Amino acid sequence: MSAPDYLAYTIPCPLNAGKLVQMTAFVRKWRQLAEREAAWQWRQYFQTRGVEGFEASATKGWTRPWVGSGESSVTLAQQVMAQVAGQLKGHMGQVENTFASLVARSSLSSEDKHRLFSLNRRQLWLAPCAVVSPIKGEAVLPEHIRKLGRKIFHQAFRQHRLPGFKHYHPQLDQRSVSLGFAKTAQTFPLWANVSTLEKGKTVALPLPAWQELMDTLRETSQALAPTHEAKALAKRQRAEAKRKEEGRPEVKSNKPLRQADLCSLPQTVRLILRHRDKFNPSSPLELYLGVVVDHSAKRELDRQNYRKVHGKTATFDLGISTLLATDEGSLLGRNWLEKLQKFDAKLLGIAQGQQKRGLPVTTPRYRKLTTRLDGFIKSEVFRIVNAWVEKVRPEKILREQVSFQKNPQLSGRLNRLLSRFGKRYLELALKRLEATHGIVVESRQAAYSSQQCHCCGYIDSKNRKSQSEFQCLFCNKKVHADVNAARVVRDRRSVAASPSSPAQRKLCLNEQVRIFMQNFPIPSTASSGCQSLACGRKDDPRWQNPYFKAVLAALGGEVATPPSVFARGG
DSSP states (O other): OOOOOEEEEEEEOOOOHHHHHHHHHHHHHHHHHHHHHHHHHHHHHHHTTTSSOHHHHHHSOSOOTTSSSSSSOHHHHHHHHHHHHHHHHHHHHHHHHHHHHHHHHSOOOHHHHHHHHHHHHTTOTTOSSOOBOSSTTOOBOOHHHHHHHHHHHHHHHHTSOOOOOTTOOOEEOTTTEEEEEOSSOSSOOEEEEEEOSSTTOEEEEEEOOOHHHHHHHHHHHHHTHHHHHHHHHHHHHHHHHHHHHTTOOOOOOOOOOOHHHHOOOOOOEEEEEEESSTTOTTSOEEEEEEEEEEOHHHHHHHHHHOOOOTTOEEEEEEOSSSSEEETTSOEEOTTHHHHHHHHHHHHHHHHHHHHHHTOOSOOHHHHHHHHHHHHHHHHHHHHHHHHHHHHHOOSEEEEEOOOOOOOTTSOHHHHHHHHHHHHHHHHHHHHHHHHHHOOEEEEEOOTTTTTBOTTTOOBOTTSBOSSSEEEOTTTOOEEEHHHHHHHHHHHOOSOOSOTTSHHHHHHHHHHHHHHHHHHSOOOOHHHHOOSTTTTSOTTOGGGGOGGGHHHHHHHGGGSOOOOHHHHTTO
16 A cells, blocks of 8 residues: 545535534634644743654643633633644654755855754754764764854744744644535535534535536545455454354354445545635635545556556657747647736736735735746646646656746746746645656756757847747757757756756756767867868857857867957847
């Protein structure tokens, strides 16, 4: 069995006025308890200087004033403590990452960085006692390193907003909620019985027929049918063995196993209480249920049914005028830029109008439009990527590091939104392809891919004539610029680190220049007996290319001086 892969389905829950009042009171009470619990755990964390983690604080005795006072049941208190501890632990994980980034970018010595990385990995920034040093021959960390670690920790801690629970959606497990199929109801096939603040009382919440959820449950049931059947048979056999030990008469049943025995429904639900119009606090409240389903069995079934082309490797390049350009020459999402420009015009109009009045830009209308833009980018990215994979059916996908280059036809505001939304959703789409289809996704160095010819490998900033036109100055190859970039990424031999690093980009450029000079050497006067480049190419663009300047200078006398016409830049 593969590792659990959880996914939540948000389903609207139609309630009458009485049930809505009960669930609203329950959610608000849960949020109040969560805020008090978070304050208590933070105070406990800093009092112990981080020696006791949040999980230990959550399971540590019932020392909270609100536990046992009748404000909540023990079951509810346990769930609140566990979820708050998880949120705070995740927050400290972000602080740990920021700490490591600050140390990595510093000018400290390698040994001091090693000491700080070790301190950060164990999250002992505030430890009151001595900390074991990772350096061989050094028993404990020096005091100045510990002081420096505390200083860096406070700097990293201030860069992240503390998690709040004022609008948090509580998550309930099988201790407080149970899902089951309706016996007679047709409109609502699923019902959830949720505990309330009153002891022993529950509220039955109807769930409409959500087709995607029902299909997932059906496919999961089919995938797990042998496992559930074996468990049900084992349970029946244990009951018969116990009956035999107690001396009771043996009962042999030939009844088929019930469907309830063969299908286990999810028992984890998130209560989502929000306004109908989330930008209008005075709008009516509505309740949604986030049903958390384990997709691991369905994912495994999807991977088995995926008919991939063995040995097929596909590559794509991101663009603005065209969202996705493949190495096979396909241009997907050609009207991508036009739709983005419409959003850009509306956002710019709202921003300019607010600035003229001297008011904040982020109005409810602006936030609604941003939400629509977010949804549009998500739907377009998933639609195009899924359609491309369904058509090509690759075994492996080679991708560049996800990034959307700034487009001069769009405003800086929309470029920032596109970079944030597009990168997030493309990463998510590729991760889902790995999970659902078993496709191997590898990253390749994409630095200078828009300037390099996929045929000869020549790199020149003048190769790209426009956003979509590419013509190599060396071999005169003409092709769509995005298609050429996808083919360059496909042909790159090395899997590289992040192209955002200037050092990595420089190394990639030097490597590609070296390979090109090996494939197309410049003839020397000593070997050819000719003058300058007349024996080779008279119009060799390398003499005017700054990327090859250092290489040509290093060759020195081995290569003839270019003709005067090229030296003058004519």
